[in-house]
Amino acid sequence: MAQWFMLTLVGKDRVGIVARVSTLLFEQGAHLGEASMMRLGGNFTIMLMVRTENDVQTLKMLLQKIANDMDLHIHIENIDGQLHQHKLPNMRISVYGADRMGIVATVTNILVEVGFNILDLESDVGGSQAQPIYIMHIEGYSETPQEEVQKSLDAAVAKDGISTRISHIDTLIG
Amino acid sequence: MAVLDILQYPDERLKQLSVEVSNFDTSLQYFINDLLETMYAGPGGVGIAAPQVGYFKRIAIVDVSKNPKLVSNGCMILINPEIKKWEGMKIGREGCMSVPDFTGNVIRAEAIEVHAQNVEGKWQTFSCVGYEARAVQHELDHLDGLLFLDRLVSRRTDLFQRKKYKKK
Ligand SMILES: [Zn+2]
Numbered sequence: 001m002a003q004w005f006m007l008t009l010v011g012k013d014r015v016g017i018v019a020r021v022s023t024l025l026f027e028q029g030a031h032l033g034e035a036s037m038m039r040l041g042g043n044f045t046i047m048l049m050v051r052t053e054n055d056v057q058t059l060k061m062l063l064q065k066i067a068n069d070m071d072l073h074i075h076i077e078n079i080d081g082q083l084h085q086h087k088l089p090n091m092r093i094s095v096y097g098a099d100r101m102g103i104v105a106t107v108t109n110i111l112v113e114v115g116f117n118i119l120d121l122e123s124d125v126g127g128s129q130a131q132p133i134y135i136m137h138i139e140g141y142s143e144t145p146q147e148e149v150q151k152s153l154d155a156a157v158a159k160d161g162i163s164t165r166i167s168h169i170d171t172l173i174g
Numbered sequence: 175m176a177v178l179d180i181l182q183y184p185d186e187r188l189k190q191l192s193v194e195v196s197n198f199d200t201s202l203q204y205f206i207n208d209l210l211e212t213m214y215a216g217p218g219g220v221g222i223a224a225p226q227v228g229y230f231k232r233i234a235i236v237d238v239s240k241n242p243k244l245v246s247n248g249c250m251i252l253i254n255p256e257i258k259k260w261e262g263m264k265i266g267r268e269g270c271m272s273v274p275d276f277t278g279n280v281i282r283a284e285a286i287e288v289h290a291q292n293v294e295g296k297w298q299t300f301s302c303v304g305y306e307a308r309a310v311q312h313e314l315d316h317l318d319g320l321l322f323l324d325r326l327v328s329r330r331t332d333l334f335q336r337k338k339y340k341k342k
Contacts, residue, residue, distance in 0.1 A: 171267045172266065172309055172312060173217050173268075174268065
């Protein structure tokens with residue numbers, strides 16, 4: 001029985017990590033599913049759905065060896081993975097402002113209140129070291145009208161100088 | 175009338191170039207009726223191109239009029255279509271009946287002028303903006319063997335609010 005697992009690798013960024021890991025997975029007859037690789041704070045991070053019909057123990061051992069070689073932290077977890085489960089977002093929310101504690105908590109709690117389901121979130125810290133700014137993009141789905149979501153967000157964060165902007169995502173299927 | 179089968183990528187035929195329509199006869203009318211029915215039966219129902227049903231002629235249909243909030247020309251039957259003018263650029267999310275379960279960001283012109291023949295062979299010009307302009311560009315790409323997958327831009331690209339103009 002093929003089993004999906006989630007492979008997470010975190011460590012110092014260096015050339016060739018993805019190539020080496022994906023080559024091993026290929027050689028071991030593993031299939032790759034959805035993946036997301038990014039650099040966070042200069043660190044290499046990847047999360048990768050992997051499925052195999054072969055010996056999982058050997059595969060895990062070989063991955064561990066690469067992780068050791070390349071100074072990466074590795075985490076492997078069995079998951080109830082399924083492909084073809086994409087949900088379409090209907091709103092995108094952009095948030096930015098001077099970096100301060102609690103922006104994410106405040107914004108996401110408002111979103112829970114208005115019934116907004118977050119499908120995707122990414123954030124960055126930019127600006128200067130003395131005056132960092134926080135920028136966040138959220139995509140998700142909500143039945144609540146855009147104006148109401150906007151009003152709730154403004155009421156919660158505008159006083160702190162945090163700007164939020166909602167745009168509608170109209171996915172064209174043609 | 176009949177709902178036709180939709181070709182799905184990786185079917186290589188979707189990469190084929192479609193040829194001009196030269197006979198404006200009753201069989202064309204019948205085909206267009208089937209194409210319309212197939213389009214309205216689909217998940218989005220706003221556009222379809224003949225090659226998506228394995229008929230490699232330059233025929234596309236766009237109808238975004240179901241959404242009353244959108245500016246639209248109603249149901250446009252576009253035969254041998256050609257885009258004559260482009261203006262503006264905008265990122266939007268697209269999917270395709272020929273590419274199930276995947277959507278991605280694509281840059282399209284915001285406003286276009288399209289010149290096409292109708293079912294009787296008469297030439298017409300449509301000005302399209304926004305979502306309708308996007309749908310026309312998506313469908314016309316199919317006639318050239320292009321999918322929105324050929325035009326994907328990274329998710330991060332839309333962090334930049336760009337305003338550029340392209341003319342031809
Ligand atoms: Zn399409």
